[in-house]
Amino acid sequence: MTAKSSDKNLGKVIAGRYRLETRIGEGGMGVVYRARHVLIDRVVALKLIRPDLRGETHLRAWMLREARAANRVDHAHIVDIHDIGETDEGELYLVMEYLVGISLSSEIARGPFPVVRAVDILEQMCAALARAHDLGVVHRDLKSDNIMLTVKGGRKDSVKILDFGLAGLARDPRLAPKGAVFGTPEYMSPEQARGEEAGPKSDLYALGVLFFEMSIGQLPFKSPDRDTLLEMQRNAPAPRPSKLRPDLPPAAESIMLRLLEKDPRKRFLDAHHLQEQLKALQRSLPSRNWDVGGQGETPAPPPPPPPQSEGVTEWANRAALFSRMVARAYHQGNAPRELEEGVAKAWDLAARASRLEGEVATHTRKLEALEKRGRGLRAEIGRKVEELAHEESRALREVAKHQEELERMATEMRTAEREAAAAKHAADAAEKTRTFNRAIFERAGAAIARATLLHEQVEKLQQLRASREVVARDLRRQIEELRNQLVRYAEALEEDLAAGREKVAVRTREGIAFERSFSEVCGLLIAHLKNKPEVRDLMNELMPPSADRPTRSQDVR
Structure with a gap:
């Protein structure tokens, strides 16, 4: 008997509304089921959070806040959350839109992407992250398993990011000893690998790993040993992508390496900054055909089957037959x-x-x-x-x-001021000794004028900086x-x-x-x-x- 068929939850009704039909995925945080509303024919994905978290009252409240915060990020490339709550037994659940598509990890397993495809997928992820970060939500665990490629309106490779707002729960200090490192090591930023809190730039680092993985067909850092991999994330320089793929455009390599900088300050300022660069790169690449059904692409799984039991409209027919x-x-x-x-x-x-x-x-x-x-x-x-x-x-x-x-x-x-002071001192000395050398006085005048001009330029730049700071604060x-x-x-x-x-x-x-x-x-x-x-x-x-x-x-x- 398979794990799916032996799952005791199958057939149960959650929150009085959603009947679990089949298990479609599982991870460190819980199990995802395809579920159906018991009275109206609505199919959803329902995630049951790990039952061992039931006793963690503060964690439950924290997770619900995180999930609700993520739900406020309404974006086309982030999975919709329809419902969040607890069962009568205190079991946490999330009800999400049911997606028919392919995970990014499955597509990457088939080999490197054309650059235009990798950039398109990355730009969609970046747009979603920009909206999330603007609203104060950080994903914290971006990876190829958390990205779904769907077809929407005839457009293939329409991105959906999963598990927003949940990844942070996995590194709560009440779940493990202080200083423990949580997340997926292959996609973890250096600051996360040091046990520090993840921020928006940690998500940008993960985008760099995903861009590398899509374009090159392999991860930038690989090791079977977790500790070795974390050390590589903390200190090892990223391999130069063009050495592994010579036809990679220099602009794509530049973006990739900047995203993979160890120092967060050297990465892009934010997702908006990155998106500008990606759009500029897209304009330099060949246009892409968005029609569905390109040759050699993995077919999407079929949509969910119809309900196994008849609706109440059939009950009258049964009563009539009886x-x-x-x-x-x-x-x-x-x-x-x-x-x-x-x-x-x-x-x-x-x-x-x-x-x-x-x-x-x-x-x-x-x-x-x-x-x-x-x-x-x-x-x-x-x-x-x-x-x-x-x-x-x-x-x-x-x-x-x-x-x-x-x-x-x-x-x-400062250099000009020192030179001006020295030139003026020489001119003063010449005047005292009545040494009327024209060149000495000309040098002093030029040095003082240059120092004055630089001082004025510095003041002007300070005013410009201050005015832009005022704009940014507003x-x-x-x-x-x-x-x-x-x-x-x-x-x-x-x-x-x-x-x-x-x-x-x-x-x-x-x-x-x-x-x-x-x-x-x-x-x-x-x-x-x-x-x-x-x-x-x-x-x-x-x-x-x-x-x-x-x-x-x-x-x-």
């Missing part, structure tokens, strides 16, 4: 009382379940409208923050450029105001969503109880009627070979 069977088998009206009561109960359950399904659909539509409004506002605020952050990035880069120029000119000015103030606005709105929205989800959960639990009762009634009626020859054709219609059993009731969690 009515016909009883009427035919007991045409003289002498049917046993329990059969008549069973048929009546089947009709009653079908009617009640149908009404309940309508109520759930109404509540669900309201929830979806609320979620849509929330996504719209998150996207709007996110775009505004992104625009401001891009301007801030340029302003800060100008400040840094002015600072470098100031340091250079300040050195020149942009930061606007960004923080928008971020606070987003937090306030998200908290209010979450309260409304929680109330709506609870209504759906209550109704859905009723529906599951109806399903269990309907299954029991069907079993009773089938047991009485299956050996009646006069209803054999109706029994075959009720239980065709492909679906020869009634609806199953499941445990509810």
